[in-house]
Amino acid sequence: MNNQKIKNIIESLSNIKSNEFFKKICIALGNAVNADYVFIATLDDRRTTATSLAATHKGLIIDGFSYALKNTPCSKVANESLCTHSENVQQLYPDDKLLVDMGVEGYVGVPLKTCEGRVDAILVALFDNTISHIDEVETLFLLFSGLIEKELHKVASSKKIEFYKYIVEKSHDAIIVCDQNQFVTYVNPSFTRITGYSQSDLQGKTPKILSSDKQSEAFYQTMWANINENGHWQGQIWNKRKNGSEYLEWLSITSIFDEHSELTNYIAFFSNITEHYEAKEKIKYQDSYDALTKTANKNKLFQFIEKSISENHSPHKITITAALLVIDLDLFQKINGLYGYVFGDKVLIHVANTLQSLIRNNDIVSRTSGDNFALFANNIKDRESIVLIIDKITNAFIQPILIDGITIKITLSIGIACYSENATDAHGLFEKAEQAMFFSKDNGRNSYEFYTQQLSDEAKKEEELKKALELAIENNEFSLVYQPIVSLKEKSVSKFEALVRWDNNGSCRSPAEFIPAAEKFGLIKAIGDFVLNQACKELKILKKKGFTDIVFNINRSIYEFPERAKENKWIDTIQEHGLNPRDICFELTESVLAPENDNYIALLNKLQLAGCTIALDDFGTGYSSLSYLRRFPINVLKIDRSFILDMTKEKNGEVLVSAIISMAKALQVNVVAEGVELKNEVDILTRLNCDFIQGYYFSKPLKPEFISQYLIDFKL
Incomplete structure (x- = not known):
């Protein structure tokens, strides 16, 4: 081997910057062996592609490139083998398009290994002509492959360090490093973000600067005993920020030792768990x-x-x-x-x-x-x-x-x-x-x-009544009777009020007892639906007998009102029975006039618009305010029986009834007097121009089968 070539290569590499090394050595090796192309390429993890790190052509740097390793001599090199072909390399690897494009005749490839012995790069020389000195090229490339590997190791190590540094810098958790005397030597940005302290703030300081004084001295003694004995401690701890506010952190401290087992540093990782703690405390608070x-x-x-x-x-x-x-x-x-x-x-x-x-x-x-x-x-x-x-x-x-x-x-x-x-x-x-x-x-x-025990007994009775009502609804124990409402002007029966009756095992239970209970227990809607359906059915029968002008009055509880008018099915029920809504008058108690029930106005308007009439029952016993009456769509006002009784017993009784009738007339509202039992009551009401009368004077409530004959026989 020509020692001068080695010397020239070494001299060309002296005083170069590390980022120029791979280019310089490719040029030096190419010049030394008269190679047309020299390049160093790295391999991907799957060893399918090579990408040039540095490449030269006839001593000049060329652009980088990538190529597939399959069916190339480089694939052999990638598998940890030295590969040399002094000639005919294109014929040996006919599918390697790169060899053809470059006009390559000779090939030398050397694997470059990591510290762990795995090939992750290759050194390649390509020759346009036959390589006459193949042994010298092999030797020279093998000789300098170690130097190239060393530089590759440095680059990899530097990248790894940079990557670890990036991880530390970008870590959401705070990281703090102290020397063996617990003085702070490094903190990452998350430490500054959480605590407010920068690295310069902590120069010459220990982590005690973070102490919130919420932990006792015994706590810290136990913590350091664990660190000294086991080399590690982790747990929750309250610390204090630079601005004085406190936060809860999950802290992990580890002792760092050198190769001689000498303590060199402490490294601590912590995350701010205040929000998590407060959320848990909130849940705990909400639980109590x-x-x-x-x-x-x-x-x-x-x-x-x-x-x-x-x-x-x-x-x-x-x-x-x-x-x-x-x-x-x-x-x-x-x-x-x-x-x-x-x-x-x-x-x-x-x-x-x-x-x-x-x-x-x-x-x-x-x-x-x-x-x-x-x-x-x-x-x-x-x-x-x-x-x-x-x-x-x-x-x-x-x-x-x-x-x-x-x-x-x-x-x-x-x-x-x-x-x-x-x-x-x-x-x-x-x-x-x-x-x-x-x-x-x-x-x-x-x-x-x-x-008291008496209250308990009454509660049991109430519960028994509830169960009995539920069974009554299930077993259809309810029926209807009808009390006539007489028109003084027409001198005829124009309406009947449908009244519900409950036959409970042969005993007739009073509506005054079971209606309030049904309202209290949420059962009134089922009873009300029965009343409406049954009354419509029986009115249809009556109309088929020729009594086409009769109207049935149906009582509805305030508790039967739906929350939204559009959910109301009362009109649908009437029409399903082949009746016209004008055949039905809905009677409501004065509680509907209470201010909080203004939302029912839409429902009442809807019923009126469909043709139903609205009657206000027991007028004078509740919200009998003129302003309320004016706001609500009322067609009929029913005077409570207590006023009718007072009319013949007290001096001002008749005056009061007269005033109610006059007020109703002014509002264009018809008046029904309830509970009329005596002839002189009828006479007074006739004189006061009352529109309708209802009461025992004309008839007790009738079973449906007796209504037709009553209408035939009626005379005023």
């Missing part, structure tokens, strides 16, 4: 507290009661030692209806805050559902002590409250259950206090009731 009022929820209340009972009370004592009050806001739905839910929420917050201000340290206030609260009071001596608490509560709500410029009066219905007189656990106390609260509401609201 009401989000709106910040009072305990029902779950927390029960836990508090059970804990209190186990710690402070004995079920064997027959005396009262604690009490649970269940508190309902009277008519809260009306407040929501009138002023909206945002205002309603503010009312609930006000009530919660007021109740909280009244309790002692060992008591608790809870919002258990929509407008229901509970108060558990410990250390109760007797019922008088409970009454004192109730007095404090009611006195706190005596005065109207002002919220957002709106003044409202709050009243409460309260039920009380006593420990251990009524129950010895949270569920039992709540169930009984709630029962008592419902009785308080049923008895007129704005009052309180202690739980």
Whole structure:
């Protein structure tokens, strides 16, 4: 081998920049062996493609290129073999288009390996003519392949370092490195983002600068004992930012040792888990507290009661030692209806805050559902002590409250259950206090009731009535009777009011008993649907007999009204029976006129537009405001029987009835007098120009099979 060639190559590589090395050595090797082409190429991971790292042609740098290794001599080199062909290389590899395009005759290829011994690059020389000195070329290329490999290793190592640095710099987790004395030597950008401290801020400092003082000295002693013993520690820790705010981090600290097992550094990784912690705490809070009022929820209340009972009370004592009050806001739905839910929420917050201000340290206030609260009071001596608490509560709500410029009066219905007189656990106390609260509401609201066995018995009766009603609906135990409504002007029967009857195992149950119960238990719609269907069916039969002008009045409860007018199916039912909507008059109680029911106006308008008439039943017993009457689409006004009785008994009774009739006339509304039983009542109403009369004077309610004959026989 020509030593001068080696010397020339080495001299050409002296004092060159590392990024020029591969180009320079390709030029030097090409000049040394008179190769037409010399290139260094890297291989892809699958060893299917080679891409030039540096390439020369006749001593000049050329553009980079890539080519497929399949069916080329380079594929042999890629498989860790030296490959040399002094001539005829095109004939040996006829599918290698690159050899043909370059006009190559001779080929030398040397594999270049990584530190791990895997070929990831190749060194190739191509000759236009036969290689006369093939052994010298092989030797020279093998000699300098080691130098090239070393440079490739440096490049790979540099890239790896840059990649690791990129990972560290871009890591979402904070990274901090300290020397063996715990002084900070490096922090990454995420550390600065989380803590606010830059690397220059921490020069000559230790991580103690982050201490929040939330952890005890014992905590840190245990932490460092683990690090010193095991070389590692991880866990949650509260630290402090540069601006003084605190955050929770998940921290992992590892000791770093050199090849002599000497401690050189500590490296710590941490992530800010404050949001995660706060989210967990929020879930934990929501599991125990009401989000709106910040009072305990029902779950927390029960836990508090059970804990209190186990710690402070004995079920064997027959005396009262604690009490649970269940508190309902009277008519809260009306407040929501009138002023909206945002205002309603503010009312609930006000009530919660007021109740909280009244309790002692060992008591608790809870919002258990929509407008229901509970108060558990410990250390109760007797019922008088409970009454004192109730007095404090009611006195706190005596005065109207002002919220957002709106003044409202709050009243409460309260039920009380006593420990251990009524129950010895949270569920039992709540169930009984709630029962008592419902009785308080049923008895007129704005009052309180202690739980008693009598209340329990009445609740059982109510539950039995509910089950009986459910069976009655299922077994079709209801029927209808019809009371005539007489037109004084026409002197004939023009309408009948359909009245529902319930034959419960041979006993006729009063509508005054079961209708309110059906409304309370959500069963009224099923009963109302039966009444409408049955009345339409029986009216159709009556019309086929020739009584074509008769109208049936159907009572509808406010609880049967759908939320949206378009969901109403009443007109559909009427038409399905072959009737015209004008054949039906819907009777509604005055509760429909309440301000919170303004949303029903659309439904009433829809019924009227279809042809139905709307009657207001029991006028004078509820929302008998002229302004309400003017707002609602009412065709008929029915005067309650109490006014008819007073008409003949009290001096001003007739005057009042006359005023009602006159008012109705002014509004172009017809008037029906209900409950008329006496001849002199008929005479007075005739004189006052009342339109219709209904009552026992003309007939008791009739079964449907007797209506036809009644109409035939009727005379006024």
